[in-house]
Amino acid sequence: MSTLTTSPAGPVAPEDPAARIGELRGAIDACDAEIIELVRRRLQISQEIGALRSASGGTRLSLSREQQVLARFRTELGPDGAALGMMLLRQGRGRL
Secondary structure, eight states, rough: OOOEEETEEEOOOOOHHHHHHHHHHHHHHHHHHHHHHHHHHHHHHHHHHHHHHTTTTOSSSSHHHHHHHHHHHHHOOOHHHHHHHHHHHHHHHHHO
């Protein structure tokens, strides 16, 4: 359903839906690029933490820390957020 907006000159016809969809898809593409960059950065940090833990005689991963991460994702994004958090954790820790 389209709605008319108003301007000082009177009613303005709604924007072309196809053009608006193109703009919104461009915004999604920009978000995706940022997400990909952040995931890459997160993986590098996670791998460095694992290497430092191993080098200092500890285990490569911390289950209590993983639970904290999953809880934050679940709280902020719901059940699918927890799945996203788990995918990030698996990528960051590598093969067990």
